[in-house]
Amino acid sequence: MEGGLKPMDAEQLRECGHKMVDFIADYYKNIESFPVLSQVQPGYLRELLSESAPTHPDTLQEVLNDVQSKILPGVTHWQSPNYFAYFPSNSSIAGFLGEMLSAGINMVGFSWITSPAATELEMLVMDWLAKALNLPDDFHSTGQGGGVIQGTASEAVLVALLAARDKVLRRVGKELIGKLVVYCSDQTHSAIQKACQIAGIHPQNCRALRTDSCNDYALSPESLNKAVTQDLTIGLIPSFLCATVGSTSSTAVDPLLALGNITKSNGIWFHIDAAYAGSACVCPEFRSYIDGVEKADSFNMNAHKWFLTNFDCSALWVKDRSALIQSLSTNPEFLKNKASERNSVVDYKDWQIPLGRRFRLAIPSC
Numbered sequence: 002m003e004g005g006l007k008p009m010d011a012e013q014l015r016e017c018g019h020k021m022v023d024f025i026a027d028y029y030k031n032i033e034s035f036p037v038l039s040q041v042q043p044g045y046l047r048e049l050l051s052e053s054a055p056t057h058p059d060t061l062q063e064v065l066n067d068v069q070s071k072i073l074p075g076v077t078h079w080q081s082p083n084y085f086a087y088f089p090s091n092s093s094i095a096g097f098l099g100e101m102l103s104a105g106i107n108m109v110g111f112s113w114i115t116s117p118a119a120t121e122l123e124m125l126v127m128d129w130l131a132k133a134l135n136l137p138d139d140f141h142s143t144g145q146g147g148g149v150i151q152g153t154a155s156e157a158v159l160v161a162l163l164a165a166r167d168k169v170l171r172r173v174g175k176e177l178i179g180k181l182v183v184y185c186s187d188q189t190h191s192a193i194q195k196a197c198q199i200a201g202i203h204p205q206n207c208r209a210l211r212t213d214s215c216n217d218y219a220l221s222p223e224s225l226n227k228a229v230t231q232d233l234t235i236g237l238i239p240s241f242l243c244a245t246v247g248s249t250s251s252t253a254v255d256p257l258l259a260l261g262n263i264t265k266s267n268g269i270w271f272h273i274d275a276a277y278a279g280s281a282c283v284c285p286e287f288r289s290y291i292d293g294v295e296k297a298d299s300f301n302m303n304a305h306k307w308f309l310t311n312f313d314c315s316a317l318w319v320k321d322r323s324a325l326i327q328s329l330s331t332n333p334e335f336l337k338n339k340a341s342e343r344n345s346v347v348d349y350k351d352w353q354i355p356l357g358r359r360f361r362l363a364i365p366s367c
């Protein structure tokens with residue numbers, strides 16, 4: 002089957018594109034006139050649309066009219082200036098235009114050869130962002146580490162946990178998976194629990210350590226130390242700590258340096274989830290919130306939350322990319338690199354769960 006946009010589609014694209022951008026611009030012009038929270042009842046859309054797909058094409062204008070009258074009422078307006086729920090998910094003109102260009106070029110960048118620009122730009126921009134956050138050099142792609150865009154913080158903590166799990170299991174033997182212990186606090190996002198479920202960590206070995214208001218709900222190094230010591234005594238294997246900078250329910254900031262020291266002396270992989278608050282740390286006056294990140298094995302922040310970038314864009318850095326790759330790479334015949342490129346290129350398919358991956362592009366100059 003022949004696919005793809007063709008040269009003869011260019012003029013139609015130009016004309017429709019103008020109309021579409023006008024529609025979106027009007028949406029933003031009027032965004033404050035909508036109720037922020039959608040007022041529809043469950044199942045509202047089935048009442049408005051037919052049971053089967055339309056058999057005749059609509060004009061673009063008819064489609065946009067439907068979007069206006071049937072879809073917008075079912076939208077909760079995350080981009081509204083009056084939206085204060087969950088977390089900020091703010092785009093920007095730069096974010097929007099980047100998204101448009103990515104959609105326009107529509108490349109798939111799972112390995113270097115599938116679009117060298119996709120991989121090389123991502124590596125470079127992740128290095129820029131690492132420098133903006135003043136992350137230690139070990140997280141840069143010029144050394145043993147590097148950054149990769151994941152869809153969400155949940156995927157970021159999962160792939161970090163998989164890398165950590167397999168690193169320990171290579172040392173102690175696969176049959177001991179039931180003994181691995183993962184630590185977090187009772188303020189840590191539920192993403193860690195899901196990651197443990199997927200990674201096959203024994204449900205009783207995922208320790209959400211208690212925090213309290215005296216400590217502003219931060220995880221205390223003493224309680225981590227105590228838990229690790231107890232687990233070692235009964236023959237378990239402390240393997241992974243997820244600390245948070247800006248926890249979801251209490252915006253708690255865990256003391257990274259002290260926690261990091263404990264992980265280092267016990268061979269525990271140290272992951273930092275700064276999904277929401279990490280963006281703020283590009284400002285020198287807030288950088289101190291991630292002091293201690295030099296002890297971490299992996300660090301994550303969601304650019305799609307507070308960094309003016311469209312959903313989804315979650316930035317993950319690791320110090321030892323080979324640990325990720327050992328857990329996540331497969332190399333079937335149809336994906337093999339040329340011998341001449343084999344050791345000199347990054348294939349992001351080996352840093353993530355899916356094979357396919359989209360290209361994301363921001364236009365920082367807007």
Ligand SMILES: *Cc1c(COP(=O)(O)O)cnc(C)c1O
Nearest residue numbers: 153154155190247248249276277
């Ligand atoms: C938002 C958030 C998450 C979950 O993010 P997803 O990207 O939706 O998986 C996890 N941890 C923290 C601290 C968050 O703010």
